Amino acid sequence: MTSTIIMPQLGETVAEGKVLAWFKSIGDEIREGDNLFEVETDKVTIEVQAVVAGRLSEIRVGVGATAKVGEVVAVIGGDMTAKAPVRTEARAARASQWRSPFEEVSTPTEKFGSSKGPNGVRITPLARRLISEHGIDVARLSADVARRGATKVDEAAVRAALAERPSEPATPSVVIAPPPKPADSPPPEGAVISLNAVRLRTGERLAENWRTIPHVFQAIEVDFTRVDRVRKSRKADFQATHGFSLTFLPFIARATCLAISAYPQINARFSGATLILSRDIHLGIAVDLNHNGLVAPVVREAGELTAIGLAKAIRRQTEKAKAGKLSADDLSGGTYTISNNGAFGTTLTTPIINAPQVGILSTDAIGLKPAVVSTPEGDFLAPRMIGIVGQSFDHRAFDGAYSAAFLSRLKLILETRNWDEEFPSDR
């Protein structure tokens, strides 16, 4: 009498099992209860016993092959002559991993704007992509093209427009974790936001830096009361003279440069196994482009500048960034970076280092907080302007003690320096 051995049900959600081993061969006499084969499912590996006796006449599913629950894996008591070939490997699974049969050609998923400009001038697909990638004003470009009497915006027109820009807003060389984006209206549930090429490349660099540099973060609480006193007293004059507001940032930048001169390893870069200290400080300042990304233009020779000089230089770079007029030079050569996150009132930010630099400073909101002030008369609680200054550093370049010492020096400078001296004495 012929009986079929089927792949047993091995669990409620198990649909198939892989035969790991056969304990009997064709021709063997099987007794009820004998171990026949071993099967592996995604939950368990077990041995399957025979429930009938007889001669094992056929094995249909060999070692390494998979059978669905209920499928016949062997026959007991059947015809001994040759049957259909035994399946011994999941050959089919190997076969078509190349592409899905319905995706023989990969249609791109990005969209790069309309095929016509606002004035109806046609724009080639390549031009549309370049316009998007370089943040070109498509209305202006289309108008220029129409004015010239050309019939379409093509790659040449885009390249010409790019050449006319004072500088190309190339991909930023300093990469900092992007701040959270406060949307005017929250995107609908499940909305898909495509990242443009700039963001994608930035993201790749961020990931690379995060992955390759052993980041350690340290923070120190700084009392900005003295800085604030000077800042407030100089504010009006400064605005009148230079046309923009005096913030904490130039003070912090100045203090950073001064602290770096005492701790030069902060201002270094790796070259293989050596740390090359930079004589000059070229300070990268992170700039938020209205929530459309971050760039970190560099203030060159920042160490030579006073707080006012730094204020002006930072202002210049920030304006260029916002206008999309940064050059490649503006974005390269930084030796250290400051990430200034205070605008939204956050307490602490741990930034990502921009290789090949070995450290990056973060500052957050500075505001009135209760603090203990020690006087010869005793310790008193007083409202002070407190802010947290932190540093992410590359632990291969130096260790915590060095970084802490630098931060400590920075704090000291910020808290005790005579900041009035940074400003012209005659009023």
Added chain:
Amino acid sequence: MASAKDATAPNESLANDDIGLDRRLELFRLQVEIRDCEKRAFDLFLQNLIKGTSHLSIGQEAVAAGFGVAMRKGDKSFCTYRGHAHTLARGASMEGMLGELMLRDIGLMRGKGGSMHLTSVEHGVLGSYAIIGAHLPIACGSAWRAQYLGEKDVSVCFFGDGTTNIGAFHEALNFAAVWKLPVVFVCENNLYMEYTPISEVTAVKHPAADRAAAYGLERIVVDGNDADVVYRIALAALEMARNGGGPSLIECLTYRHSGHSRADPAKYRPPGELEEWLKRDPVVIYRERLREFGVKQETIDAVEAESKRKVEAATEACKASPQAPVELLTADVYADGGWAWRN
């Protein structure tokens, strides 16, 4: 298993003739199993467990069995879409064959080919071919290889009467004759192409045999419903080919009991024709012959019972079999197992 020992032969010379009882029991077993399996296929089609189309060989078992027993392991056979009998006759399993018809994973080709393309290389069944005449030159190629490599196998090519009017038939016969290839061409003349009697569309009476002379071959017409007759002519043709004597063309007269395919009720047959041919049913003829040789009824019954048991077991196995995994959709277009046409 039944053997000559079980028989008491009233006529010793008949029992010990060139075929012998053992081989006759084998011929009988094959015809019975083919018949039973084909009838089961008929039923499964009615139950919609066999889909698409199916071309049954009911009534034509003797040709398949006669050649199946005469051929050696290693000989290559090529047949048409009416190839179930030829596939079973070379030793392929019933569940492999029925499973393929049912398009299940247990099938000989896991459902990739279907009823018209039965293939089992391990049994020497090198394909069943749906395009009329296509396999005749292919059989020539296989024979050319044997000749070239000095291998001793013979390539046997089965086809119907309709094939004799297509170009590839004539090209293949000429080719085989000129190169003296070890190939045997077997025409199963069942009097009808699809729905048209062959006599209405052919310039000669015997569509194959009357063309043999055009290729310098012997005219051979035999009773295709007598397995002994088929066996003998098969053996002779195979031996001639194997010994370098070149090709033969054998016309076997037979009849199909059902329509061309399952979709065909065969109402085009003149009244009485089917009944006449049923008297020449090859299984009935052979059962009688065994009795004439004194084979016991129990022995005959055992063969028939075993056949029915095998058909049942095969049917159950096929019904239990799942269909092939979907990865097979794109498997084996190319030698690397895949289907990549681009990088």
Added chain:
Amino acid sequence: MAELTYRDAVARGIAQEMERDERVVFLGEDIGKAGGVFKTTVGLYEKFGPRRVRDTPISEQAILGAAMGAAMTGLRPIAEIMFADFLAVCFDYVANEMSKLRYMSNGQLACPLVIRTGNGGGVRFGAQHSQAVENWTMMIPGVKVVAPSSPVDVIGLMAAAVRDPDPVIFHEHKALYAIKGEVPDGEILDKLGTAKILRPGRDCTIVALALMVPRALAAAEILRQEHGVDAEVIDVRSLVPLDTQTILASVAKTGRLFTVEENPRLCGWGAEIVSIVADEAFWDLDGPIVRITTPHIPLPAADHLEDLALPSASRIVDKVHRVLNG
């Protein structure tokens, strides 16, 4: 190094493979004693003998069928179909038999053979002996298709085709049989599925096949000298498998694509490439993709008419220049 004609390269490629592998056999009409109607197989019969180099009757179906049966059972046959137009006579074997055998048999049967055939026009043979039909074979799932444009490619791709375990259709070009090219000594083995950039450029990509390759190269030279256009010319070489990556990378660089196809326009081989580029490389395109083809007509025998029909270097120059400046 030696200078060899394309036709001599055919014989050399076949000989290289027949020497290497006893299973390689060769059959066709007038290929043996006569050395082939185009004298492409001169010397093979003398070298390998009648057992391995066999002259057949005029029986295209038998030629391909026999090649297939032999390939299925252990040999590595090369079959000649004298004129590619005749593929239509035995097309069942290409479209239904050898291409589907492996798939239908679930991998039990294989068909490692090469069909070599004289393809294309420009030789004044008239409509039934001049058509470029690579596209007929490109569209059949299960076969591979190559069309070399130079003697060295003939040998290398022939070797690759013979060694390939799948059926390969090898389109030789009748109008290229007489051209000469440098061929290194020793064994040459190329790779199916690889296109070649014969002339790098920046302004546009021109993809061509077989006879159209030298014409595209000539056109590229004129485009540079007379119009300041720097064209990149790619010899596709292999239609199946298709080297899409080389073509896509080129279009990413130049932004413009032209194909030069000898087949009559509809469903020519270039149509498929254009479709792939318009899909995957849409955002690299700076202008419309243009196919430069033979018009959709049978080919005339008259030489002045045939020369008008097939894309010429000057027609290529004219079209590329006009489209780029439009």
